Amino acid sequence: MRFDVITLFPELVRQVALHGITGRALDKGLFQLETWNPRDFTNDVHRTVDDRPYGGGPGMVMLYQPLTDALEAARRDDPAGAKVVYLSPRGKRLEQATVNEMAGRSRVILIAGRYEGIDERFIKAHVDEEISVGDYVLSGGELPAMLLIDAIVRQLPGALGHKDSAQQDSFMNGLLDYPHFSRPEVIDGRRVPDVLLSGHHGNIERWRREQSLKATLKWRPELLDSAALSNEDRQVLNKLKTGSRNPKVADG
Numbered sequence: 001m002r003f004d005v006i007t008l009f010p011e012l013v014r015q016v017a018l019h020g021i022t023g024r025a026l027d028k029g030l031f032q033l034e035t036w037n038p039r040d041f042t043n044d045v046h047r048t049v050d051d052r053p054y055g056g057g058p059g060m061v062m063l064y065q066p067l068t069d070a071l072e073a074a075r076r077d078d079p080a081g082a083k084v085v086y087l088s089p090r091g092k093r094l095e096q097a098t099v100n101e102m103a104g105r106s107r108v109i110l111i112a113g114r115y116e117g118i119d120e121r122f123i124k125a126h127v128d129e130e131i132s133v134g135d136y137v138l139s140g141g142e143l144p145a146m147l148l149i150d151a152i153v154r155q156l157p158g159a160l161g162h163k164d165s166a167q168q169d170s171f172m173n174g175l176l177d178y179p180h181f182s183r184p185e186v187i188d189g190r191r192v193p194d195v196l197l198s199g200h201h202g203n204i205e206r207w208r209r210e211q212s213l214k215a216t217l218k219w220r221p222e223l224l225d226s227a228a229l230s231n232e233d234r235q236v237l238n239k240l241k242t243g244s245r246n247p248k249v250a251d252g
Helices: 010-017 022-028 064-074 096-103 120-126 142-153 199-219 222-226 229-245
Strands: 002-006 032-036 083-093 107-111 129-134
Touching: 002 064, 002 142, 010 032, 010 142, 022 142, 032 064, 064 107, 064 120, 083 120, 096 142, 107 142, 120 199, 129 142, 129 222, 199 222, 199 229
Parallel strands: 002 032, 002 107, 083 107, 083 129
Antiparallel strands: none
């Protein structure tokens, strides 16, 4: 897979490919990362990429021409027509389903804006989708682009140490992940749950599913509205909801 990022700070974006899972995936050749700086496509001595907004107001707006020329350069060897994504506060909130869909593509072009935003005419002419990483404001689109790249690379075959690791992440099945434990068995008087030491895989899987449902009910109950739940899941949830109304029931 290949990512092209149009950004005023290419050195920042490249950091995502230097460490951890994404760094190892890049070393394996599982993806490519190319950056394109709009300043390299300006026509004036000052390499101007922004100007004041029409209508007045604070801040500056990224100009149409440098962005368009940078995009055209990125697309010169793009016969399949990569999807162009603008990281934008008004975009669709990023969710795992979108990550999974993009992981099936061969190429994605990401637009990382700065200042007050980019010329709306560029968005209308060239952007296929706008994506937001949350309801808060950042200084630019570089961090959201890095976040999206990291999330997608995790889904590429061979990126993780175990082929099933990504499938067990939070949100992959519509629920939050279950809690994890490692050595030693006892820390400060807190023991690993007995079921995880039992060696009974059926009981372990049932416990993990129940804990996943419990975590989702507690922290992100709205996810349950769209999750694929079995009759057994619904029975577990009913018991958990009843227990949450009983002050004698301990949380844990």
